[in-house]
Amino acid sequence: MQVGLKIWRFNAKTGERELQEFEIDAPEEATLLDALDIIKDRHDGTLAYRKSCRMMICGSCGMRMDGAAVLACKTRMYDIAQAGHVPVISAMGNLPVVKDLVVDMDPFWAKFNSVDPYLRPGFQEAPDGREHLIPPERMTVIHKEALCINCGCCVSECNAMESDPQFTGPQALAKAMRFVGDPRDGHKVERLEALNHEHGIWECTRCYFCNERCPKGVDPRDAIAKLGAESMAEGIDRDMGAKHAKWFVTSAKTTGWLRETELVPKTQGIVAAIKQTRFALDLAKHGKVPPPFPPHVAKDVDEARRLHDLVRDRGRPGYSGIVQGERALSRLAHGHGAGSETLEEIYERPGAFHRPYIAGEEETA
Amino acid sequence: MARQIEIIDELRERYDRGVVVEDKGEVFNSDLTQAIELGNMLDLAECMLQAGIARKESRGAHARPHDYPTRDDENFMKHSITRLVDGKPELSYKEVRFTKYEPMERKY
Numbered sequence: 001m002q003v004g005l006k007i008w009r010f011n012a013k014t015g016e017r018e019l020q021e022f023e024i025d026a027p028e029e030a031t032l033l034d035a036l037d038i039i040k041d042r043h044d045g046t047l048a049y050r051k052s053c054r055m056m057i058c059g060s061c062g063m064r065m066d067g068a069a070v071l072a073c074k075t076r077m078y079d080i081a082q083a084g085h086v087p088v089i090s091a092m093g094n095l096p097v098v099k100d101l102v103v104d105m106d107p108f109w110a111k112f113n114s115v116d117p118y119l120r121p122g123f124q125e126a127p128d129g130r131e132h133l134i135p136p137e138r139m140t141v142i143h144k145e146a147l148c149i150n151c152g153c154c155v156s157e158c159n160a161m162e163s164d165p166q167f168t169g170p171q172a173l174a175k176a177m178r179f180v181g182d183p184r185d186g187h188k189v190e191r192l193e194a195l196n197h198e199h200g201i202w203e204c205t206r207c208y209f210c211n212e213r214c215p216k217g218v219d220p221r222d223a224i225a226k227l228g229a230e231s232m233a234e235g236i237d238r239d240m241g242a243k244h245a246k247w248f249v250t251s252a253k254t255t256g257w258l259r260e261t262e263l264v265p266k267t268q269g270i271v272a273a274i275k276q277t278r279f280a281l282d283l284a285k286h287g288k289v290p291p292p293f294p295p296h297v298a299k300d301v302d303e304a305r306r307l308h309d310l311v312r313d314r315g316r317p318g319y320s321g322i323v324q325g326e327r328a329l330s331r332l333a334h335g336h337g338a339g340s341e342t343l344e345e346i347y348e349r350p351g352a353f354h355r356p357y358i359a360g361e362e363e364t365a
Numbered sequence: 366m367a368r369q370i371e372i373i374d375e376l377r378e379r380y381d382r383g384v385v386v387e388d389k390g391e392v393f394n395s396d397l398t399q400a401i402e403l404g405n406m407l408d409l410a411e412c413m414l415q416a417g418i419a420r421k422e423s424r425g426a427h428a429r430p431h432d433y434p435t436r437d438d439e440n441f442m443k444h445s446i447t448r449l450v451d452g453k454p455e456l457s458y459k460e461v462r463f464t465k466y467e468p469m470e471r472k473y
Contacts (some may be wrong), residue, residue, distance in 0.1 A: 040395075
């Protein structure tokens with residue numbers, strides 16, 4: 001099979017960038033990584049890229065294909081070559097390029113280390129040497145987060161990190177959730193406290209690119225949502241992001257609408273809001289904001305209130321209130337598209353993952 | 366395995382004649398590291414073959430189903446240690462230290 005690739009080469013010494021085209025002969029089952037190996041072996045030995053396991057375990061070969069992050073070893077070339085498409089291969093984004101497709105992972109590891117990515121047990125070792133047993137259901141909470149192989153694909157695609165390189169980022173935050181949600185870890189509050197800083201969980205813009213591009217189904221954005229919910233459940237809500245989210249709930253509950261004019265003072269505080277008065281008046285002049293008084297109450301506001309109470313009465317604060325795993329499961333079950341099976345049926349497949357743990361369920365089981 | 370020794374010797378000869386490293390750069394030169402690793406792998410393959418031929422039994426992944434299909438604890442309950450002496454592998458053995466678990470044949 002003939003495979004065409006355009007590869008962005010980069011020479012760190014001279015700073016030169018060049019788009020180089022290769023036309024190679026590869027077996028039909030070849031992946032992008034196999035194609036790169038063939039290029040390096042037979043066409044151009046100077047091509048540089050990271051690789052190791054060839055089977056989606058090590059997370060070395062993250063790179064971009066046509067602008068979207070992929071694992072080279074997971075990406076089959078057959079369909080692409082059949083379609084006559086010549087994809088453009090480039091290094092991952094949001095990280096400095098060292099050479100060709102190799103990026104400097106140091107900023108990535110620095111953020112990874114900043115969330116204490118190791119278990120800090122919170123229980124006393126039993127004196128008689130017995131094991132500390134945890135029901136498997138308690139671990140399925142962090143099943144997705146534990147799948148992470150640190151390949152950097154989510155960081156490459158992160159829009160928030162593009163505007164603030166200091167943002168802790170999807171990978172490190174998913175890793176943080178992996179320990180916040182771990183029933184054996186005893187430092188949940190300290191961990192959440194440490195994540196509620198300027199460049200922490202609330203800086204995520206919710207673009208969902210990390211969920212979209214993660215090759216392992218970790219769904220980092222979901223992890224960040226869980227961290228946010230868990231922070232609020234623990235009373236850590238001083239961050240503007242937390243206040244912002246809380247105001248959405250209050251506003252929807254009281255009038256059934258998002259009252260945008262009150263959003264700024266409730267989120268940023270009165271002083272910051274006064275500084276924005278001119279901007280607000282400009283917006284009002286152009287009809288972009290409704291006048292704040294009298295507040296406009298939705299006709300079916302009772303419905304919004306009932307919804308609010310329903311969620312509250314289920315008694316699932318924090319991450320247990322966030323339904324987990326559907327996306328990863330549907331992806332595993334049907335490739336990328338949604339299939340005809342219901343969620344329940346997916347869980348009942350032979351060899352399927354356990355149904356996600358829901359707080360309080362273990363007592364009834 | 367005797368045939369493999371010939372193959373390795375042949376590869377070694379080719380390797381010693383020289384490997385072309387296309388990449389002359391100083392940054393992330395995986396062409397160079399792969400060439401160095403190839404030489405090391407040839408060393409390792411030679412050591413493994415020597416120890417494998419000497420170990421006249423089958424144990425775990427070391428399987429010789431045609432000539433020595435069974436495990437021989439009497440003669441080979443020991444670690445194979447290979448050192449490169451003057452460019453040639455030299456085989457020696459070290460006793461196994463027994464701790465909490467008594468070693469026994471695994472049957473599946």
